[in-house]
Amino acid sequence: MRGERGMHDVVIRGGRVATGGGSVDADLAIRDGKVAALGAGLGPARREIDAAGKLVLPGGVDSHCHIEQLSGAGLMNADTFETATRSALMGGTTTTVSFAAQHPGMRLSTVVADYEALAARGAMTDHAFHIIVSDVSGENLTADLPALMAAGHRSIKLFTVYDKVRVGDAEILDVLWTARAHGGIVCVHAENDGLIRWMVRRLVESGRIAPHHHPISHPRAAEIEALSRMCRFAEFTGQPVMLFHVSCAEGVGVVREARGRGAPIVAETCPHYLFMTAADFASAAVEPAGLMCSPPQRGTADQEALWAGLARGDLDLVSSDHAPYRLDETGKYAHGRDAPFTRMANGMPGLETRLPLLFDAMVTKGRLGLDGFVALTATAPADIFGLAGKGRLLPGCDADVAIWDPTATRTFGTDDLHDGTGYNPFAGRTVTGWPVTVLRRGEVVVEDGALAAAPGSGRRVPMAVSPAMRPQADPPAGRLDP
Numbered sequence: 001m002r003g004e005r006g007m008h009d010v011v012i013r014g015g016r017v018a019t020g021g022g023s024v025d026a027d028l029a030i031r032d033g034k035v036a037a038l039g040a041g042l043g044p045a046r047r048e049i050d051a052a053g054k055l056v057l058p059g060g061v062d063s064h065c066h067i068e069q070l071s072g073a074g075l076m077n078a079d080t081f082e083t084a085t086r087s088a089l090m091g092g093t094t095t096t097v098s099f100a101a102q103h104p105g106m107r108l109s110t111v112v113a114d115y116e117a118l119a120a121r122g123a124m125t126d127h128a129f130h131i132i133v134s135d136v137s138g139e140n141l142t143a144d145l146p147a148l149m150a151a152g153h154r155s156i157k158l159f160t161v162y163d164k165v166r167v168g169d170a171e172i173l174d175v176l177w178t179a180r181a182h183g184g185i186v187c188v189h190a191e192n193d194g195l196i197r198w199m200v201r202r203l204v205e206s207g208r209i210a211p212h213h214h215p216i217s218h219p220r221a222a223e224i225e226a227l228s229r230m231c232r233f234a235e236f237t238g239q240p241v242m243l244f245h246v247s248c249a250e251g252v253g254v255v256r257e258a259r260g261r262g263a264p265i266v267a268e269t270c271p272h273y274l275f276m277t278a279a280d281f282a283s284a285a286v287e288p289a290g291l292m293c294s295p296p297q298r299g300t301a302d303q304e305a306l307w308a309g310l311a312r313g314d315l316d317l318v319s320s321d322h323a324p325y326r327l328d329e330t331g332k333y334a335h336g337r338d339a340p341f342t343r344m345a346n347g348m349p350g351l352e353t354r355l356p357l358l359f360d361a362m363v364t365k366g367r368l369g370l371d372g373f374v375a376l377t378a379t380a381p382a383d384i385f386g387l388a389g390k391g392r393l394l395p396g397c398d399a400d401v402a403i404w405d406p407t408a409t410r411t412f413g414t415d416d417l418h419d420g421t422g423y424n425p426f427a428g429r430t431v432t433g434w435p436v437t438v439l440r441r442g443e444v445v446v447e448d449g450a451l452a453a454a455p456g457s458g459r460r461v462p463m464a465v466s467p468a469m470r471p472q473a474d475p476p477a478g479r480l481d482p
Contacts, residue, residue: 008036008045009442015051015403018370020058020379020392028056030399033441037395049437051403055363057374059094059400059438060355061391063381064244064268064319066347067098068118072164075345078324078331078420081122082455084351087419088125089446089453091352092402092435095382095390095461096125099157101132103164108133108144112153116460123458124451126400126440128387130157130187133175134165141174146182152462154184154469155242155385160226161193161294172233177477180239183465185266185385187242190226191295195219200342209340211288212281215296217341220248223295227251231258231265238475240264240468242384245321247273247295249305256314266384266468267314269306270321271350271357272297275426285414285428289332293323294346310376311368317380320354323347324421331421349421353412359404360431386466399442408434418451 010030017026017038028035029042067084070076079087081098088096100115102108112131119127131153133140145156156179158172159165167175172188179186199217203209208216227243231254234241246252246269255267276297281288291297309315325331325345335343355377362373382391389398411430415423438446445453 008043010047010049010439011042011045012049012051012056012401012403015054015056017056017393018058018374019394020374021394023370028393028401030439030442033399035393035395035397035399038393049403054436055370055404055406056393057402057404058378058391058393059402059440060092061095061378061381061387062088062093062320062322062351062354063097063317063385064270065096065098065322065351066324067096067322069099069101070103071345072103072162073345075325075331075334077347078326078422080420081119082124083418083420084322084324085122085124085127085458086451087349087352087417089438089440089451090418092355092404092438093351094125094400094402094438094440095127095387096351097128097130097155097381097385099132100129102134104135106135108140108148112148119458119460120456122455124445124453124455125458126390126461127458128155128385128461128463129153130155132157132165134159134167136167136171136174141178145178149179149182149184152464154463154465155187156184157187157189159189161189161191161196166193173237176233176237176239176241180237180471183469185240185242185469187244188230189244190223190230191218192222192225195222195225204340204342209342211292211341211344214292214341215278215281218294218296220250220298223248224250224254227254231255231263234265235261235263236475237477238264238472240266240471243267245270245273245295246306246315248298248302252305252309252314255309259314264472266316268317268319269310269315270319271354272348272425274303274306274318274361275357277303286423286425287327289344290327290348290423290425292341292344292346293321293348307367316384318354318358318376319381320350321347322349322351324349324419326420326422328422348425349417349419351419352417353424353426356410356431356434357426359433364406364432384466384468386464386469387461388464390461399439401439402435403437404433405436406433408432408436410434
């Protein structure tokens, strides 16, 4: 959409604009997919949107989504790029970062090309990828990964658990060293595999195999140990590390202590840790299998510690960790409804609920305020992952806009999301504040509860080398001291 000379494509009038650097009462003008101006009396425009009484915010950036991905257990999740990104847009998220998942024996270059093709066909959000590395053999580290990073795939994901994708400590260090050499960030699912295996064996031996036993199988000690180890590895190599889905109070403490030592660490948490506890498995609103995730939900004291960590800046952002599996034989019950929790997929949908839940807590209830909400859900993830033009509403930025009605109240239903999962893990919860109009690069893609985007209309956003990706100058590993 290109405006005539002197005319904007869109002007959003009368709202309060959160720019990513503060909030101001202003009109916002859009031209050629970019924010053209902020101020008063802007115009004329081919289209005007009345935002009086509403909040004009950057579209959400969700930097942790599993989309059209084959799990380590060989189970395809419930979403295609079309269904997942449809759900994202309906919830106010305009940029997603999902995973290109390598399994053993696969070439990284082929894996990423395949996921790029899937996204090009179906994605309606702008998007980027984390590369899951599970096989460092052959030319995966020496040729493929450097070339992919040079092409803007600068985020790498590693697992310390799960048979098909777990990598050992030496391989982790090799990946960190490669990332350091080529400019990127390494994200880690950090839990201690041995502790979890030991707990699972004891639970199975004692017959405690129902879904509500799953949280016990992932003890907090497993998370604490692995988070601590990854912080030491980041410190040793000088390579920045993102710690995914911190779930417990001690995890926040690990991050805070590591940063105090100067370790190059950033960290996130997720809504299911802020708004759920293990006690929710006893609720009748959602089947317990639908709440299984790893790490699991913890307790109320952990929730408060996570909120405090967000307020202090120990935790940098809140992502959804959208990991959708249906509550049927194609998903959670692939091995039968009576299968033990050890044979049920971990994960739950969250792309569409992330922003409304956080808006209600941070803005409506005043927990961290409007600017804090924007920072944690849009600006920080865009900055950390080098997504240029995203996460802010300033001249020259992409015109990714979510217009929120702060008075709109909605109670989540049992199956009211627009993804492919078929259930809402937050069913029965009421939130105040809802994105009523969403624009992606200046194009209205959600209006009056209806989607107006076409599959494949999203664009890949190459990751630039961000400040969060810059390694420390002289790490101990670089000196090779005895």
